[in-house]
Amino acid sequence: MGGEGTQMVRVGLVAYVEEQLEQDIALGRLPMNGRLASERVMAHWYGVSRGTVREALRRLAARGLIVQRPGRQARAVALDESLTLENLGLALHAARSEEGRRLLEGFFSLKRQVLMELLTDCCANASASQVSQLESVCYALSDAAHWHPGERCAQLEFELLRLAAQAAARPGHLLLIQSLQRAFRGIGARLLPFMGGEALRQWAWCAMHALSERDAQTLQQQLPALLKTCDEGVLNQFAPVPQETVSPEVHHAQQCVCGASASAPDEAGPLEARPFVEERDLGTLAPAAEPTEAQLLPSVPERHHGEPDGDFVREACLPPGPQDPPPAMTGPEGCAPESGSLLTAREPPASCGLRPRPRACRCGPGAPCPARA
Incomplete structure (x- = not known):
């Protein structure tokens, strides 16, 4: 010992x-x-x-x-x-690489082709006892897919391949199956956790019924798609497709959406409930995007003595001129906006600063008013 x-x-x-x-x-x-x-x-x-x-x-x-x-x-x-079939695991150490996924897809594709060719040949040429043996393996495989996923499923798959090669009298295929199984041994430890499930069970049942009825047409028409679905499920769990970068069209659409948010009509709620709205006599209504805290803090001007906190608005990014009227006073009391003016909002570029919103005038008519000065 x-x-x-x-x-x-x-x-x-x-x-x-x-x-x-x-x-x-x-x-x-x-x-x-x-x-x-x-x-x-x-x-x-x-x-x-x-x-x-x-x-x-x-x-x-x-x-x-x-x-x-x-x-x-x-x-x-x-x-x-x-690189050979036996050395396939050599290329799969970096499982998420594009080349590794491509080689693994080739492995699955070759295994599917061998199985399809052998089972179709068995429908036409295998003896009744050989077909019965193949049906038994298919049934065991469908049962293992539900109750014993992993290593048991892999064993039964290669047993089905070997029995089909023997029943079809294909010694060359036996050699190829041995190479496929050796290749699987090199990567099986990483694939076994993903083997089994409903997709494997479906193709095993399809193969079993087609063999029992010697229906080669069903094998050729239905089994390939079922096999591929099963293999792609394992492949996508083992080596997911790398996330593609955003296409130029999507990037352009995102830019359009972001740009339109500063000028689209405001349909989300009443105007008086929208922040950062400036009164201009321009005849359009549009919401202004709220500036972030990072945009507000660096450019907040000093607060003068006696002036309450809060309520800063963006400086309008329009060239100064006589056509640009002064901003109207706002407040619960005092001077009201001129008749006919509309509340408007414009989104200035990031280079614009901030200024304090003018406060409501509480002075009586004819009295000196610091706010109007």
């Missing part, structure tokens, strides 16, 4: 070093020439023996990820040269 335990620990350490080196290769952490560190240095990095590092390098070389030459340090192979 002691020897077996030691061997298991060593195997686990070799797998750990192999995985770490694979990530370094995939994420471009190596020097530009692709050379790996020496076995002694890597053994120090990972806290293992040189023999463990040597075995991990041998495994990577067998997978085509590195090149080993006598008397020289190992060198990593370029990713586009070393």
Whole structure:
């Protein structure tokens, strides 16, 4: 038992070093020439023996990820040269990358094509016992999709593929299925949490009924869409589509909406309830956008002695001239606005300052009035 335990620990350490080196290769952490560190240095990095590092390098070389030459340090192979089905996990370390999603879509698409071709062939050429065996796997798969999602679903999917390849007498497809399964082992730990559910259950039932009736037409017309829906559900959870930037048309529409808010007619409520409304004899009604606190604070003028707080309005951004009448006095009592004037609001640019709203005149007729002065 002691020897077996030691061997298991060593195997686990070799797998750990192999995985770490694979990530370094995939994420471009190596020097530009692709050379790996020496076995002694890597053994120090990972806290293992040189023999463990040597075995991990041998495994990577067998997978085509590195090149080993006598008397020289190992060198990593370029990713586009070393990428195979078995090494698919190498490109998926950055799962949210566009390239990783594209490769994973290719994996799912290839698996769907193989399954469709084999099941269609089985409808025409498989024996009754073989078809019955395929139906049983489909039923088990639909049951696992509901009660045992994850690893059990993956096992049954590849079992269905192997049985279909054997029933259709396709040895070449058996080799391809083995490569697909090895590729899945490299990424399965990240995909298993998303496998199962109603989408998988639906295509399993569709395949089962089509096989029982040997209905190749149903397989060809309905099953592809069900398979794709299931795969896209897994893919979108594993590697979501990157959020696209706002298109120029949407950006322009947003600008129009923001700009129109300063000049659109006010239909939200009564005019007297709207803040920052200035009285002008221009003949239009429009709400003024409320300035933010950051816009108000820097430009608040000094308050004169005896003048109450609050009520600052924007300075109108119109060139001075005789056509621009002085602002009318406002207040609960005193001088009322001139007849015929309208309440208007204009949105000045950010460069405009603020001035205090003129206060109501409480002086009697003919009396000196500081406000009118």
